[in-house]
Amino acid sequence: MTSLFIKSIKFLVGGGFILVLLIALAGSVWGVINEPAAETAEHAMHKHPKELKLASDGPLGKFDLRQLQRGFLVYKEVCAACHSLNLVSFRNLKDLGYTDPEVKKIAKDWAVKQPVFDEKGGTWGERDNVPSDRFPKVYYPGTGTPPDLSLITKARHDGAAYVHSLLTGYNEKPSAEALKHFPEFAKTPDGMHFNPYFANLNIAMPPPLTQDGQVQYSDGTRATVDQMSTDVAAFLVWTAEPTLQTRRTAGWAVLAFLIVLGFLTYGAYRSVWAGVKH
Amino acid sequence: MSFPWAKHYEPKNPVMQWVDSRLPLPRFVYNAVGAGYPVPRNLNYWWNFGVLAGVALVCQLITGIVLAMHFHSSAAGAFDSVNVGIMRDVNAGWFLRFAHANGASMFFVVIYIHMFRGLYYGSYKAPREMVWLLGVVIFLLLMATAFMGYVLPWGQMSFWGAQVITGFFSAIPVVGDWVRVWLLGGYAPDDAALNRFFSLHYLLPFVIAGAVILHIWALHIPGSSNPTGVEVKGEQDTVPFHPYYTAKDGLGVVVFLILFSVLIFFAPDYLGHPDNYIPANPLSTPAHIVPEWYFWPFYAILRAFTADFILPAKLWGVLAMFGSILLLFFLPWLDKSPVRSGSYRPMYKVAFWVLVADVLVLGYCGGSPAEPLYVILSQIAAAYYFAHFLIIVPIISHLETPKPLPGSITEAVLAKTGA
Amino acid sequence: MAIKADLAGPENPRRRDYLQYAAVSVAAVGAGVVVFPLVNSMNPSADVLAQSSTEVDLSKIEPGQAIKTSFRKQPLFVRNLTPKEIAEADAVPVSALRDPQTLEQRTAKGHTNWLITLGVCTHLGCVPLGAGEGENRGPFGGYFCPCHGSAYDTAGRIRQGPAPKNLEVPKYNINGAIAVVG
Numbered sequence: 001m002t003s004l005f006i007k008s009i010k011f012l013v014g015g016g017f018i019l020v021l022l023i024a025l026a027g028s029v030w031g032v033i034n035e036p037a038a039e040t041a042e043h044a045m046h047k048h049p050k051e052l053k054l055a056s057d058g059p060l061g062k063f064d065l066r067q068l069q070r071g072f073l074v075y076k077e078v079c080a081a082c083h084s085l086n087l088v089s090f091r092n093l094k095d096l097g098y099t100d101p102e103v104k105k106i107a108k109d110w111a112v113k114q115p116v117f118d119e120k121g122g123t124w125g126e127r128d129n130v131p132s133d134r135f136p137k138v139y140y141p142g143t144g145t146p147p148d149l150s151l152i153t154k155a156r157h158d159g160a161a162y163v164h165s166l167l168t169g170y171n172e173k174p175s176a177e178a179l180k181h182f183p184e185f186a187k188t189p190d191g192m193h194f195n196p197y198f199a200n201l202n203i204a205m206p207p208p209l210t211q212d213g214q215v216q217y218s219d220g221t222r223a224t225v226d227q228m229s230t231d232v233a234a235f236l237v238w239t240a241e242p243t244l245q246t247r248r249t250a251g252w253a254v255l256a257f258l259i260v261l262g263f264l265t266y267g268a269y270r271s272v273w274a275g276v277k278h
Numbered sequence: 279m280s281f282p283w284a285k286h287y288e289p290k291n292p293v294m295q296w297v298d299s300r301l302p303l304p305r306f307v308y309n310a311v312g313a314g315y316p317v318p319r320n321l322n323y324w325w326n327f328g329v330l331a332g333v334a335l336v337c338q339l340i341t342g343i344v345l346a347m348h349f350h351s352s353a354a355g356a357f358d359s360v361n362v363g364i365m366r367d368v369n370a371g372w373f374l375r376f377a378h379a380n381g382a383s384m385f386f387v388v389i390y391i392h393m394f395r396g397l398y399y400g401s402y403k404a405p406r407e408m409v410w411l412l413g414v415v416i417f418l419l420l421m422a423t424a425f426m427g428y429v430l431p432w433g434q435m436s437f438w439g440a441q442v443i444t445g446f447f448s449a450i451p452v453v454g455d456w457v458r459v460w461l462l463g464g465y466a467p468d469d470a471a472l473n474r475f476f477s478l479h480y481l482l483p484f485v486i487a488g489a490v491i492l493h494i495w496a497l498h499i500p501g502s503s504n505p506t507g508v509e510v511k512g513e514q515d516t517v518p519f520h521p522y523y524t525a526k527d528g529l530g531v532v533v534f535l536i537l538f539s540v541l542i543f544f545a546p547d548y549l550g551h552p553d554n555y556i557p558a559n560p561l562s563t564p565a566h567i568v569p570e571w572y573f574w575p576f577y578a579i580l581r582a583f584t585a586d587f588i589l590p591a592k593l594w595g596v597l598a599m600f601g602s603i604l605l606l607f608f609l610p611w612l613d614k615s616p617v618r619s620g621s622y623r624p625m626y627k628v629a630f631w632v633l634v635a636d637v638l639v640l641g642y643c644g645g646s647p648a649e650p651l652y653v654i655l656s657q658i659a660a661a662y663y664f665a666h667f668l669i670i671v672p673i674i675s676h677l678e679t680p681k682p683l684p685g686s687i688t689e690a691v692l693a694k695t696g697a
Numbered sequence: 698m699a700i701k702a703d704l705a706g707p708e709n710p711r712r713r714d715y716l717q718y719a720a721v722s723v724a725a726v727g728a729g730v731v732v733f734p735l736v737n738s739m740n741p742s743a744d745v746l747a748q749s750s751t752e753v754d755l756s757k758i759e760p761g762q763a764i765k766t767s768f769r770k771q772p773l774f775v776r777n778l779t780p781k782e783i784a785e786a787d788a789v790p791v792s793a794l795r796d797p798q799t800l801e802q803r804t805a806k807g808h809t810n811w812l813i814t815l816g817v818c819t820h821l822g823c824v825p826l827g828a829g830e831g832e833n834r835g836p837f838g839g840y841f842c843p844c845h846g847s848a849y850d851t852a853g854r855i856r857q858g859p860a861p862k863n864l865e866v867p868k869y870n871i872n873g874a875i876a877v878v879g
Binding site for chain 1: 319320321358361362365366372373376517521522525526528529532533535536539540542543544546547552553555556565582583584585587591594598601605608612649650653654657658660661664665667668669672691692695
């Protein structure tokens, strides 16, 4: 009797889980039939980023240093007022082609100072930045929390394209079709702005790039809104991974070595097993 | 093991003679992986994956130990120590981090193939049940190690993954909440949890290494199985491990390294989740919490249980998720067919491939949002998973008429290659 | 038996083994190359190297004054020697010194008044007194280590006590009113 019970445990356990799953399945199917999930506003109106081509794309991509410098300028003049870049150090700017004295000056002149704690007074003071400092954190008092931009292109799906689309997407209002289903989107809440590229559709950030020439490029490139958005996106790809190019160069070297080794190992394998039936 | 024709270790080198007579490690190596270990001659490439798992373990140990020299295991310091210190400032730190993160994925790819090989060829059957049991233990340890490792960078997914997984324990009746708080050392993942996960994440791989030694030792008693499932009958069925399988495994390792390098150097974030590049925020839940891809099938099983039935749905989900792995322990006793290899078991072969498809479907659902379509799919797929192991395979093992087996490995090889 | 014969040794061992030796050697080279970044990752990282040199503003330091600052996370003493202190240092016969050095050897050319030394006693590593206002400058008017009584003179040289060497002078350059140490 017990042996029969032990033999049938597997059927009981299996049957038990399957039974509960079938009950759950019935519930799910019933739910889909009776109360089909209504389409959400996000699903209807959210847009995936437009394609963005950058010099750093692809396994053979290289950073365009002039573009990175332009992008840094856009960050400095437009974004840095609200967005931190705390994971980047001033000395990293040498990667962009700036000289040591230039980097020193950028750091010293940086508007947000480095916080310093006064042990004697028990208070916080500030000092000028030096190249070895990280970009100091920016604290934004208004609505919303502007995210730190150092890793933004890695922290969002299709990050660089997302940044570019977001910055240029403020003009894209909800379609008439969508407004029929979601009439509440005809008027954006106060302090918010409609942007179909933002996951939640209404973003607290006002359009930061509103007109051409907002930033003065020194290399002659026309500073259209699209250009500035592209440049800052390229810059943020660099801030997210400054070692990107090194990684790919090392990768080609490693792959070349491994492919050669692969041929040698295959040859060795064949020679070891030559004539041995298997 | 008892292969009377196995070569004996006879060192010619005087240094090796001196060492071996005082500490028999050289002969131990010779008998384990050298010319002193006979292995069936007909192993196919599916047999490479055990060694590859060992290689993955070594890679993780080395990169992990070096990473631990730079990691700060505090809630305030962890994210920056990884994303500023290691990724930007430490020499070759980016390589160490990407190698370690993608090494975990490679480890699971290899382990899943290794396990499915075991399922297809009946490697879990007598006399190798212990090898299989130890393997399931290693798998559980690996899952724990990987889970804790993912928490360490303290990104959004790290934090919320920890929150969800430790939340399972509160489903245990009566003591659930107390167990959860005890595990975390607090009421939510914070410094206490992070620090202890770091300690255990460093420890467990060495426990895994110990279990692997036992796993290989248990294997070497009967020796390796082979694609026909017919046991070794004589010397002509085998070749010495060295140089035949050292060469073949060497080739396998190079192919493994090529795939590994493509990931590290050209697609290091592909298998990861962007949300983990956002610092952990206990006040903001990500839109879709998902674990890493290798946990997706189990996540799908967990989320498939949406109905209360005597027990709450959440508890069913947790029981089923753990049950789906624990049932593997019983496999040698669930599948009573005397025939090992799926090559000679037509019904089992079909069930096997349906299982593979089923696990892939579960994986796909696990990585998707909990929308009705995916929930329904995972309910069906989870039902098949339990049916497969607990009902279908036992029944097949009684009903099936296997194909005629070859008399020996040699016979099978000669039939294939022409005498 | 057909298969046993297959296991017999190769006809041309040299030629068959060549590929195997090549594969193993190339693999060994690869392993060696991989070791390099692992070992190199233990070298100081970029943020540590960025703090490997310190700038000191000399314009604020009056003759007879000294400041304590930090260089590579260790104490640094920067002293503006008075002509009297310089004369005192030069008057000492070098042969009588435990660690023979002249003041000129321990300072930058043309800037003998700037004595820049590590604030680490060469005995067992305590921080000597004398750099701060009102601190005990010891019997030789330089620095004095309270741990075991080592006394340094106005040139930071060991004159009395167990310390074997003079206070270490790090590499530095003086550009105008800025000293760049390291």
